[in-house]
Amino acid sequence: MAKVLIIAGDFVEDYELMVPFQALQMVQHEVVVVCPSKQIGDTIKTAIHDFEGDQTYTEKPGHLFTINGDFDATSASDFDALLLPGGRSPEYLRLNGKVIELIQAFVSQDKPIAAVCHGAQLLSAANVIEGKQISAYPACAPEVTQAGGEYVELEATQAVSDGQFVTAPAWPAHPQWLALFHELLS
Structure with missing residues (x-):
């Protein structure tokens, strides 16, 4: 089976980390x-985003998640695939040069990459x-198009696959998103 890396940070979306990790x-x-x-054994705080009829999602405290890997020792060559959950953490993780280099290494090695919600x-x-x-x-559509991607508007329960990428708008898409990602891993 595959060895999958997840890059997360404080206030990652709870379901977008916990569900893929366990599934x-x-x-x-x-x-x-x-x-x-x-470090391994440290925790990050998660946030639960919900869709309750407001103009955007609501945010509530989530759980503590225990890190099980060493970021400083992480290399794309040690993994078969990458998963990028959403939530608030991508907005500041994208400022970390090593995070960006890791993502670029997974792309250059043509390894499967799953991103959901703000993971894009x-x-x-x-x-x-x-x-x-x-x-x-x-809300991330402008960033996708500015980076030269074709933003695909989907229902919250849908996902899209294009080459090595599997992406979805939010955690309600987990069944389809994780199924498509699992196909790339198999």
């Missing part, structure tokens, strides 16, 4: 979560989606 392990993939400036901010910042169909939370 991918359930189908026998090894899943390692890293965070810049955090990391793909856009890494400048790796030119000409690719990419979905994301609608």
Whole structure:
């Protein structure tokens, strides 16, 4: 089975980290979560985003998630695939040069990459989606198009695959998004 890297940070969306982490392990993939400036055993705080009829999502405190990998020792060559959850963390993780270099290495090695919701901010910042169909939370559409990607507007329960990329607008797409990603891993 595959060894999957997840890059996360404080206030990552709870479901977009927890569900893939557990679901991918359930189908026998090894899943390692890293965070810049955090060590194995440290925790990150998550946030729960919900869709309650407002003009944007609401945000509530989530859970503590324990990091199980060493960011400083992480290399794309040690993994088969990359997963980028959304939430608030991508907005500041995209400012970290090593995060961007890692994403670019996964792309150059043609390894599967799954991104959901605001995870597309990391793909856009890494400048790796030119000409690719990419979905994301609608507020990230301008970043996708500015990075040369083709923003795909989908229902919240849908996902899109284009080459090595599997993307979706938000956590309600988990069944389709994770199924498409699992296909690329198999």
